[in-house]
Amino acid sequence: MSNVILGKNQYGKAEVRVVRVKRDTDRHEIADLNVTSQLRGDFETVHTEGDNAHCLPTDTQKNTVFAFAKKGISSPEDFLLGLAEHFTSGWDWITGGRWEAEQYSWDRILVNGEEHDHSFVRNGSETRTAVVVGDGDTRTVIGGLHSLTVLKSTGSEFVGYEKDKYTTLPEATDRILATDVAVRWRYNTTDLDWNATYDSVKALLLEGFAEKHSTALQQTLFQMGEKVLNAHPEIDELKFSMPNKHHFVVDLEPFGLENPNEVFFAADRPYGLIEATVQREGAALDEKAWEGIAGFC
Numbered sequence: 001m002s003n004v005i006l007g008k009n010q011y012g013k014a015e016v017r018v019v020r021v022k023r024d025t026d027r028h029e030i031a032d033l034n035v036t037s038q039l040r041g042d043f044e045t046v047h048t049e050g051d052n053a054h055c056l057p058t059d060t061q062k063n064t065v066f067a068f069a070k071k072g073i074s075s076p077e078d079f080l081l082g083l084a085e086h087f088t089s090g091w092d093w094i095t096g097g098r099w100e101a102e103q104y105s106w107d108r109i110l111v112n113g114e115e116h117d118h119s120f121v122r123n124g125s126e127t128r129t130a131v132v133v134g135d136g137d138t139r140t141v142i143g144g145l146h147s148l149t150v151l152k153s154t155g156s157e158f159v160g161y162e163k164d165k166y167t168t169l170p171e172a173t174d175r176i177l178a179t180d181v182a183v184r185w186r187y188n189t190t191d192l193d194w195n196a197t198y199d200s201v202k203a204l205l206l207e208g209f210a211e212k213h214s215t216a217l218q219q220t221l222f223q224m225g226e227k228v229l230n231a232h233p234e235i236d237e238l239k240f241s242m243p244n245k246h247h248f249v250v251d252l253e254p255f256g257l258e259n260p261n262e263v264f265f266a267a268d269r270p271y272g273l274i275e276a277t278v279q280r281e282g283a284a285l286d287e288k289a290w291e292g293i294a295g296f297c
């Protein structure tokens with residue numbers, strides 16, 4: 001006879017990253033949640049006897065989050081109340097639980113002052129950066145930003161790529177494109193309204209991300225840089241590092257639900273990593289100015 005007993009316990013799936021796109025009209029809406037579901041009740045024998053009869057798998061809890069997202073996410077509170085009701089009403093040994101969500105809020109990207117229908121920027125996300133490199137009397141200024149998180153819920157495809165025996169990725173004609181923009185740009189002057197220029201560059205980057213159909217994140221990156229260089233003769237090059245934050249369409253068919261690009265699993269890793277320099281043709285390069293700035297090629 002053991003004198004060891006089971007104390008308080010709960011279990012579930014943590015941090016289910018679900019993105020719900022409402023696409024009934026051309027003006028999409030997105031809800032982006034990080035959901036944790038944990039069940040409380042009589043799970044005694046699961047722990048003490050190795051009997052899983054009372055164990056509703058954490059995988060099932062995750063699937064339930066995705067399946068419930070199909071109904072729509074009007075608020076995290078209502079979404080969690082729905083989960084609580086579902087889990088506590090279905091099994092007599094599940095007497096309670098804890099359901100938690102973080103919601104990430106997104107603003108619409110402005111293109112020519114107009115709110116875009118399906119391109120979004122995570123609000124308050126970015127960090128502005130600046131570097132000054134001195135070499136003798138010369139000063140080089142490098143502006144930049146990172147963690148500018150953007151997403152378009154349509155207007156992005158990835159097809160026609162090279163395939164070998166290890167390629168399993170299906171071609172996508174309509175996918176979510178999302179990234180955290182990290183970019184630094186080199187000025188060819190030291191006399192400028194830095195704040196106004198920063199605001200303009202950021203707005204142009206966002207417009208460049210939003211406005212054109214994307215065939216690959218590489219192409220979108222180039223268009224973002226091109227837009228900045230066309231509008232700002234005082235900038236000669238931009239170096240970008242952008243993760244391709246994959247959003248996988250969740251297979252809801254096992255639950256008898258269709259999923260025409262509405263419910264996504266936002267994976268955090270691995271991610272694609274797209275890096276490139278976009279330069280003004282003929283402009284003098286300044287490799288020295290970039291020395292010591294890690295993470296850009």
Ligand SMILES: O=c1[nH]c(=O)c2[nH]c(=O)[nH]c2[nH]1
Pocket residue numbers: 158169215216217218244272
């Ligand atoms: O925009 C993309 N570029 C890639 O190089 C790539 N590779 C991949 O698997 N998906 C994508 N998407």
